[in-house]
Amino acid sequence: MELFIGIVLLISFVGLVIYAVRGGNMALGVIIMATLWTVLAVLGHFTSSEAFLAANEAAGSLTVMDAINTVYQTAFTDNGANTVLFFFGAFFGRILLDTGIAPALIRKTVELGGDKPVVTAVLLNIVVAGIFTSMFGTGAVIALGVIVLPILLSLGIDKRVALTSFMLAIGAGLYLNALPFAQYQIYYADGSDYLFNGQYLRFGITALAVQLIVTIGYTIIASRKRRHSVAWAASTAVPDHGGKPVPGIALITPFLPVALVIAFNMPICFAFLISALFALIVCGKLTSFSEAARIITKNFNDGVVDTAPLLCFMMFIQAFNKAASLCVPYFNAVLGDVIPRSALLICIIFAVFAPAGLFRGPLTLAGSGAAMLGILSGLGFSTVLLYPLFYAPTITMNISCCITQSWIVWGLNYTKNDSKEYLTHSIPCGWIICIILAAFTYFYFGAMAF
Numbered sequence: 001m002e003l004f005i006g007i008v009l010l011i012s013f014v015g016l017v018i019y020a021v022r023g024g025n026m027a028l029g030v031i032i033m034a035t036l037w038t039v040l041a042v043l044g045h046f047t048s049s050e051a052f053l054a055a056n057e058a059a060g061s062l063t064v065m066d067a068i069n070t071v072y073q074t075a076f077t078d079n080g081a082n083t084v085l086f087f088f089g090a091f092f093g094r095i096l097l098d099t100g101i102a103p104a105l106i107r108k109t110v111e112l113g114g115d116k117p118v119v120t121a122v123l124l125n126i127v128v129a130g131i132f133t134s135m136f137g138t139g140a141v142i143a144l145g146v147i148v149l150p151i152l153l154s155l156g157i158d159k160r161v162a163l164t165s166f167m168l169a170i171g172a173g174l175y176l177n178a179l180p181f182a183q184y185q186i187y188y189a190d191g192s193d194y195l196f197n198g199q200y201l202r203f204g205i206t207a208l209a210v211q212l213i214v215t216i217g218y219t220i221i222a223s224r225k226r227r228h229s230v231a232w233a234a235s236t237a238v239p240d241h242g243g244k245p246v247p248g249i250a251l252i253t254p255f256l257p258v259a260l261v262i263a264f265n266m267p268i269c270f271a272f273l274i275s276a277l278f279a280l281i282v283c284g285k286l287t288s289f290s291e292a293a294r295i296i297t298k299n300f301n302d303g304v305v306d307t308a309p310l311l312c313f314m315m316f317i318q319a320f321n322k323a324a325s326l327c328v329p330y331f332n333a334v335l336g337d338v339i340p341r342s343a344l345l346i347c348i349i350f351a352v353f354a355p356a357g358l359f360r361g362p363l364t365l366a367g368s369g370a371a372m373l374g375i376l377s378g379l380g381f382s383t384v385l386l387y388p389l390f391y392a393p394t395i396t397m398n399i400s401c402c403i404t405q406s407w408i409v410w411g412l413n414y415t416k417n418d419s420k421e422y423l424t425h426s427i428p429c430g431w432i433i434c435i436i437l438a439a440f441t442y443f444y445f446g447a448m449a450f
Contacts, residue, residue: 001044005327005333006330006332006334009334010331010334013362016033027312027313031316031319034071037320037326038323040327040330041062041326042067044330074322076315087303089268091303092134093135094303095279095280096279099253099280100246101246102254103144104245105251105254106127108251109124110124117156120155121165121223122219122220124166125165125168128144128173129169129172129173129211131144131254133255133258134258135173138407141410145407145411149163159415159416160422161425162415163411164422164429167400167407168218169212171211171395171401172208172215173208174395175395176204176208178268181200184390188383203388206444207391210440218429253282256274256275257272258271260274317370321374327374328374331375332375339379341381341450343445344442344446347389347438347441350392351434351438354397355430356393357396358404364397364398365390369394373386382449385441385446388440396433396434397434401426403419403423
């Protein structure tokens, strides 16, 4: 019976992948899957052999109320810290936009590039990556996209190159952004011990550097053939935020949260708060107590609105993860002898099949990868290895390259790009990045795979 349940689980997993590829609502999809897998786990408890139950403690001790409590209560209530982190991060992103710091940083970059379009494009890649080490979300991408993309186009950069380089630069910055780190940390049962400024930091810095270098190389190579244009038109594309100049010292604000975490081991929420207050003070926004209260309250409110859909998805995906953990014995019954238990082979598989992170596939935690993660965790692979292995296709292939990502859909419409042409530019870059990062993952963490 356990083999039959394992096969049904795999079939439903394939169904989730197909549903995701066709653009189905993932929040609804994963909560339905969580319910189905919970039912199958409970069914397996009452129908599997005594020997199987005895060999699998989680399956053997499972009761109906245990399953309900685990999937529908614990999953929803164990994310308080991550929820607060998202609120503070979204609040900080709103501060960067409200004070005009992010647009000012873009303007200074354009001025620095002068009349050299490719140099300006490369500098914008670096600055966008830096900004997104602290900013996150569709609203933030659109707010900067309406500034950066017209600049790149007015410089004569091909629209496919402009959009691809912009999205890859965003993804590079996200490798050192605490918000997506926290979002995907909840996928791991022991993820709370995998610290942003601990075991992950070395990989995060490496991943940012690798993706940024590939992005810059792509921008330079793909921009060799461009139409003639003049650079002065680009400067008019950057809004001056009401004519109020932003002090030069304020331009360090986007980089402050990560710097404070790395340099002083500061709690990330406190780092966001200190950085936001710094921005408001140096930009002269705290003119009175009442004005300070209004600005802080407004930006927190806007940040909560920005993160609400994501938080809903996070809670539902956590329920899915809990259900997947209940079903691990049945996945092992089917796949236990098929998946290699070698860190090197697993890293090679992730490198070769990195495009499976596209279209919410089985290698992205932004889609159906939670089930694959559950299977590998059940086989004994540690979080130290699995986190970077799944994180690379999630951040690079899915968030930076895939046309199912909301802000990439916006970018395609905004720049009038064809989705297939965009994929022909983005997928090779993303694949190269994932291959390199899989190699670094094995080099850094291969010895700690189990």
